[in-house]
Structure formats: C-alpha cells, structure tokens
Amino acid sequence: MSSSLEMTDIRIGFVPLADAAPIIMAKECGIFEKHGLNVTLEKVSSWARMRDLLAIGDLQVAHMLAPMVIASVMGLEPNTPPFTTAMALNMNGNAITISNALYAAMYQSNPEAMKERPITGRALRDVVAARITSGQKPLTFAMVYPFSSHNYQLRYWLAAAGLHPDRDVNLVVVPPPKVMDYMKAGIIDGYCVGEPWNSEAVDQGVGTTLITSHELMGLAPEKVLGVCQSWADDHPKTYRAILSAVLETSRWLENRNSLEEAASIMSLTHYVGLPAKRIVSALTGARRQTTGDFIQDMPDFNVFYRYAANFPWRSHASWFMTQMYRWGQVSSPYNFQEVIEQAYRSDIFREVAKAGGHIFPTIDMKNEGEKTYPWVLLDASSPIALGANQSIDNRVFRHSDPIAYMEGFQRHSLRLPLSELAQLN
Amino acid sequence: MNVRASSPLIVLLIDSDAERSRIVEAGLRGAAITRLASSDSRNILASISKLQPDVIIMDCDSPDRDTIENLRIVARENPKPVVMFVEDGDGSLAKEAVRAGVSAYIVDGLTSSRVQPVIEIAIERFKMFEGLQKELDKSKEDLEARKVIERAKGILMDKRDVSEKEAFASMRQLAMQESITIKQVAEKILSVASLLGDNF
Numbered sequence: 001m002s003s004s005l006e007m008t009d010i011r012i013g014f015v016p017l018a019d020a021a022p023i024i025m026a027k028e029c030g031i032f033e034k035h036g037l038n039v040t041l042e043k044v045s046s047w048a049r050m051r052d053l054l055a056i057g058d059l060q061v062a063h064m065l066a067p068m069v070i071a072s073v074m075g076l077e078p079n080t081p082p083f084t085t086a087m088a089l090n091m092n093g094n095a096i097t098i099s100n101a102l103y104a105a106m107y108q109s110n111p112e113a114m115k116e117r118p119i120t121g122r123a124l125r126d127v128v129a130a131r132i133t134s135g136q137k138p139l140t141f142a143m144v145y146p147f148s149s150h151n152y153q154l155r156y157w158l159a160a161a162g163l164h165p166d167r168d169v170n171l172v173v174v175p176p177p178k179v180m181d182y183m184k185a186g187i188i189d190g191y192c193v194g195e196p197w198n199s200e201a202v203d204q205g206v207g208t209t210l211i212t213s214h215e216l217m218g219l220a221p222e223k224v225l226g227v228c229q230s231w232a233d234d235h236p237k238t239y240r241a242i243l244s245a246v247l248e249t250s251r252w253l254e255n256r257n258s259l260e261e262a263a264s265i266m267s268l269t270h271y272v273g274l275p276a277k278r279i280v281s282a283l284t285g286a287r288r289q290t291t292g293d294f295i296q297d298m299p300d301f302n303v304f305y306r307y308a309a310n311f312p313w314r315s316h317a318s319w320f321m322t323q324m325y326r327w328g329q330v331s332s333p334y335n336f337q338e339v340i341e342q343a344y345r346s347d348i349f350r351e352v353a354k355a356g357g358h359i360f361p362t363i364d365m366k367n368e369g370e371k372t373y374p375w376v377l378l379d380a381s382s383p384i385a386l387g388a389n390q391s392i393d394n395r396v397f398r399h400s401d402p403i404a405y406m407e408g409f410q411r412h413s414l415r416l417p418l419s420e421l422a423q424l425n
Numbered sequence: 426m427n428v429r430a431s432s433p434l435i436v437l438l439i440d441s442d443a444e445r446s447r448i449v450e451a452g453l454r455g456a457a458i459t460r461l462a463s464s465d466s467r468n469i470l471a472s473i474s475k476l477q478p479d480v481i482i483m484d485c486d487s488p489d490r491d492t493i494e495n496l497r498i499v500a501r502e503n504p505k506p507v508v509m510f511v512e513d514g515d516g517s518l519a520k521e522a523v524r525a526g527v528s529a530y531i532v533d534g535l536t537s538s539r540v541q542p543v544i545e546i547a548i549e550r551f552k553m554f555e556g557l558q559k560e561l562d563k564s565k566e567d568l569e570a571r572k573v574i575e576r577a578k579g580i581l582m583d584k585r586d587v588s589e590k591e592a593f594a595s596m597r598q599l600a601m602q603e604s605i606t607i608k609q610v611a612e613k614i615l616s617v618a619s620l621l622g623d624n625f
Contacts, residue, residue: 045487
C-alpha cells in the first residue's frame with residue numbers, strides 16, 4: 001500500500017485546542033503509520049500562521065477553521081493559493097461567556113429574559129440601549145478570527161436579538177488563551193471561543209457562560225482538515241491515506257473511553273498542555289454551564305463522528321458564504337456553487353468513507369436549521385441518524401436559495417446589492 | 426527611490442523575545458527611515474489605535490497575529506486599515522518572511538517599494554538572531570557533551586584500569602562500530618554504570 005503513496009513524510013499543523021483530537025490521536029495511536037504515513041505534528045500558535053505555513057508548503061495538512069478554506073477559494077486570504085477540504089473534524093464546541101459584571105447588568109435590566117433557554121440577547125439589548133442613552137462606551141466582545149464559526153455565531157446571536165454587531169458593540173479578535181486576562185482587565189466584556197476558555201472562566205469566577213454553540217445553532221460546522229488544492233491534485237493517494245487515517249480515528253473517538261484517553265494524551269505540554277480534566281469536559285460535554293448558572297451534561301457539546309459529522313456538507317459551505325456577505329467581508333459577487341465545489345470535496349469524502357467502511361450521505365446539501373427533533377437521513381449509503389439542528393431564531397437556511405435567505409436579514413453590513421449577487425446565482 | 430526625503434515610517438515591533446527585539450530594533454534604527462514604536466503587549470489593539478503605525482513587524486509565532494488579521498477585514502475603530510504585506514513579484518519575499526518567522530503588516534495604500542527595505546531588514550535580523558541562537562545551542566551542547574565524555578572516560582579508566590588515551594580510543598571505536606556519536610557512547614556507559622553501581 002504505502003509504496004504507492006506519492007509522499008510519505010507529512011507535516012500536519014494543529015492549534016492546541018480540544019478539537020485537534022482526531023489529528024493528535026491518529027498520530028499517537030499509530031493510525032497514520034498503519035496507512036503508510038510518517039507524520040510529524042507541528043503546534044501552531046495562530047490561524048494566520050497556519051494559513052501561511054500551508055500556503056508555502058511547510059505544512060501539507062492543517063487543522064483549520066472551516067470558513068478559512070472558503071475564504072481562500074474566494075481570494076480573501078492574502079498570499080494564499082486556494083485551499084480545499086474533503087473532511088470536517090467536528091461539529092459544535094464553542095460557547096459565549098460574558099463578564100460577571102455584564103451578567104449582573106443583564107439580569108438587573110431584564111430578569112425574565114435571563115430565564116429563557118436557550119438564552120437570547122434580549123437582556124443584552126436592554127443593557128446596550130441603556131449604555132447608548134447614558135453615553136457610555138460600547139461593550140466589546142472578542143472572537144478568534146474573522147473567518148471563523150465563532151465570529152458568525154457571536155454575530156448571529158447578537159443580530160437575532162436585534163443588536164447590530166458592527167454598530168451597537170465593538171468586536172475584536174483576541175487569542176483564546178488571553179481572553180480571560182482581557183476580561184479581568186475590563187478590555188473585553190465577553191467572548192465566543194472554543195474550550196477550555198469558557199469552562200475555565202466559570203471555574204475561576206471570571207465569567208458566566210450564557211449559551212453553547214450547539215444551543216445557538218444546532219450541530220454547527222466547526223473545524224476541517226485543510227490542504228492546498230494543488231497539493232491534493234498532485235498527491236491523490238497520499239491525501240486519501242491521510243483522510244482515511246483521520247476518519248478511522250474519528251470513529252474510534254466516538255467511544256467515551258477513547259475521549260478520556262485522548263484527553264490524557266492531549267494534556268501533555270507539546271499538545272494542548274492543560275490538565276486532562278479540563279480537556280475531558282471539552283470533549284465529552286460533561287457538566288457544562290449554560291444560561292448563567294445552569295449546569296448540564298451536554299453529550300452533543302462536541303461531535304466528532306456520529307451524525308455524519310465528518311461529511312463536508314456543501315450546504316455548510318454555502319451558509320458560511322452567506323455570512324461572509326452578510327457581514328461585509330466580501331464585496332464582489334461570486335457564484336456560490338463554483339466556490340463550494342472547489343472548497344468542499346464531498347466526492348473525495350465518499351470515496352474514502354466507502355473504502356473504510358463508513359456510512360456517508362449521497363447528497364451534498366441539506367436544509368440547515370430545519371429539524372427540531374432527531375431524524376434519519378435516507379439519502380445515504382445506509383440510513384444515518386442525525387440530530388436536531390435548529391437555530392436560536394428558528395430561521396431555516398434553504399440551500400436551494402441562499403439569496404432569499406440573505407434577504408431575510410434585518411441586521412447586516414452587506415457591501416453589495418443582493419440583486420447583483422442574484423445575477424450570478 | 427528616495428526614502429529619506431519622505432517622512433519616516435512608523436514601525437511597530439511586536440516580539441515577545443526581548444533579545445531578538447533588540448537586534449531587530451538596532452537594524453531598523455540604522456536604516457534611518459523609520460521611527461520605532463513599542464506596544465503594550467497586554468493590549469495590542471489599544472497600542473495600534475494610539476500609535477497609528479505604518480508598518481507592524483511581528484514575531485510570526487505570536488498568537489496576537491489573528492488580532493491584526495481581523496483589522497485587515499474590519500477597520501471601523503482604526504482609521505488606518507492594516508493589510509498583510511504582499512510583494513509585487515513572485516511572492517518570494519513573502520515566503521522568505523514566513524520561513525524567517527517575520528510577519529509584516531502595512532497600512533493600506535503605502536507603496537510596497539517604500540516598505541520593502543523595512544521588511545528586508547526585519548527578515549535579515551530575524552535570521553541573524555536565529556543564527557546566534559543556533560551557535561549558542563551548539564556551544565551549550567558541546568560543553569555538555571564534553572562533560573559527559575569526561576565522566577565516562579573517568580569510569581572506564583577507573584574500572585578497567587586503562588589510560589586516558591586507551592579509554593577514549595575504545596569509546597571512539599564503539600561509536601564507529603554502532604555509527605553513533607561519542608557522546609551517545611558516553612551516555613550509555615554512564616547509564617550502565619549507574620545501573621550496576623559498584624559492581625561495574
């Protein structure tokens with residue numbers, strides 16, 4: 001097998017986060033090796049650095065924010081060739097946490113709204129309005145990168161409550177390991193990041209978690225395995241071997257014992273470097289805080305394999321594009337189909353899944369946010385159990401008409417008329 | 426190109442390594458085209474909006490890079506949008522910068538020819554620092570190796586009652602046979618000695 005690979009020495013970059021688990025464990029459990037690959041893992045300190053290292057070929061494969069791949073195809077990432085992905089690493093895993101002072105202010109201004117589950121930003125809107133009236137400076141919220149699910153989730157939650165994220169509050173990027181310090185120093189009032197920076201803030205009494213990404217937007221796409229398109233084209237067998245290995249590891253991670261083993265290995269300094277018990281909670285969703293002081297086990301807090309979690313749904317890619325337009329990150333019109341077909345290679349996923357005995361969807365798109373209950377996907381190699389996926393405002397993204405979906409946004413920073421976009425789509 | 430005629434570029438250097446910072450700063454001062462500004466690492470955004478730099482040179486391993494990346498996309502609070510340096514030619518300078526560990530951001534609208542010397546100096550200085558670091562590591566390594574070899578030699582001389590020259594020769598022979606370094610041979614001798622204690 002391995003003798004036919006175009007390349008066997010592979011460098012894969014990861015950011016020290018809980019959802020690097022499938023990559024780290026594929027290496028630690030010898031699964032890359034089994035697939036004829038000699039993989040070296042490199043810890044990367046920022047998403048920008050990850051992008052640059054992948055772009056110049058110092059890394060072949062990257063743990064990556066899903067929207068970065070799409071942004072690269074649209075030419076929105078500097079000095080970067082188009083990336084592509086054939087596999088998602090996980091769904092969910094983020095949360096919005098705010099300072100205790102802001103929580104108290106929200107509670108004071110609207111105690112009724114603070115009891116909603118999932119919690120909306122209604123009370124926050126009252127606080128923001130009061131601040132504007134009294135001439136106080138706007139609240140500042142942090143997320144992790146402009147092209148990230150965190151950015152779009154935070155904006156979605158704010159906008160769903162009638163707040164304009166570009167006018168009513170100040171949005172900045174802060175590296176996750178620094179968010180707690182920034183909040184303690186009063187530089188930021190809240191943030192949307194992955195784990196363990198939400199539970200850590202709760203445990204240390206620095207902040208209060210309001211909502212997890214799963215409650216905000218059910219089964220939301222998160223990280224992917226990114227590569228350069230040109231590299232994928234030139235190394236088809238190697239690319240498939242890597243995908244097979246990571247997919248096999250994802251299946252292994254479905255088991256609770258595996259997650260605990262992963263947490264203990266990932267706690268090592270050269271991986272995530274945090275106590276294993278912190279990582280366990282991020283992986284299993286045990287004892288999570290939400291809606292202020294509510295504590296609950298959330299088995300779907302981070303999903304690595306079930307619900308077809310690894311399938312690169314082109315409807316996810318298309319939804320990300322609607323958010324890029326919505327928030328003014330892109331001002332020229334693109335044909336959605338052309339971008340998502342390049343960015344998300346569902347065809348390659350199916351090939352790899354089939355060879356490895358995994359079940360897979362036979363369609364590329366589904367309506368997002370439509371299901372309020374668990375359901376079964378029949379358009380698949382074998383029926384697949386999927387979970388509820390509604391959004392906080394119950395809005396449904398119909399993949400057949402992204403423009404109509406965008407027309408429904410009352411809060412936006414669109415930089416081109418939707419009619420212009422409609423001409424190309 | 427007459428850079429001296431125009432007003433100096435305000436360069437903000439963000440680097441957690443104080444020693445490298447000094448080396449890069451010295452290089453940029455020498456160029457006489459720049460005015461250096463330093464950032465409060467606790468709040469980079471506040472520093473940027475206060476200092477209004479034309480160029481930001483950043484250690485590429487700094488997690489704060491993503492903070493700057495966001496300014497590239499949203500420039501509401503800062504009147505001067507910051508974009509990543511893109512070379513006009515074949516992108517080789519950008520690649521070199523990534524490899525050297527330099528990330529550079531410039532104010533939108535600044536001609537790249539004006540900024541190019543700054544980036545080149547930064548790359549050169551980052552490389553210089555890496556070279557010094559390697560040298561330092563190597564001399565530390567050499568010193569450590571010498572210590573280990575001396576101790577192993579002492580053990581051999583003591584236990585086998587051979588001369589210093591003979592002890593060293595036998596270590597060298599073993600190193601050649603097993604194609605490992607003399608330091609590795611010495612380490613083996615030391616670990617065996619510590620395992621067997623006085624019976625060795």
